[in-house]
Amino acid sequence: MSSATVTIRLREEDIAALDRYIAAQGRGRSRADLVAEIVSRWTAGRKEAALPHDEGMRPEELNASNDS
Known part of the structure; x- marks a missing residue:
């Protein structure tokens, strides 16, 4: 990691x-x-909150081509 x-x-x-x-x-x-450790721990704790909510695919979007 850089x-x-x-x-x-x-x-x-x-x-x-x-x-x-x-x-x-x-x-x-x-x-x-x-300070680097403090910032690293703070960002690690916020990663889950920062991710957009993924609702997955809607039923009408499901078909055999995306069935895995």
């Missing part, structure tokens, strides 16, 4: 919260890694 660099502006209190979380985890993660 990635792109994105620059964001955060409030000081949000940066402080990220830093506290990183320190509490003790894994030496970077802010960038943590």
Whole structure:
């Protein structure tokens, strides 16, 4: 999977919260890694909601050529 660099502006209190979380985890993660994970988890949770509702084929559209 490819990635792109994105620059964001955060409030000081949000940066402080990220830093506290990183320190509490003790894994030496970077802010960038943590923000990327947050965004990835957020988008994964929204994928189902973002998909258009598929009603399938209407009965009048069904025939032997699309019977599988």
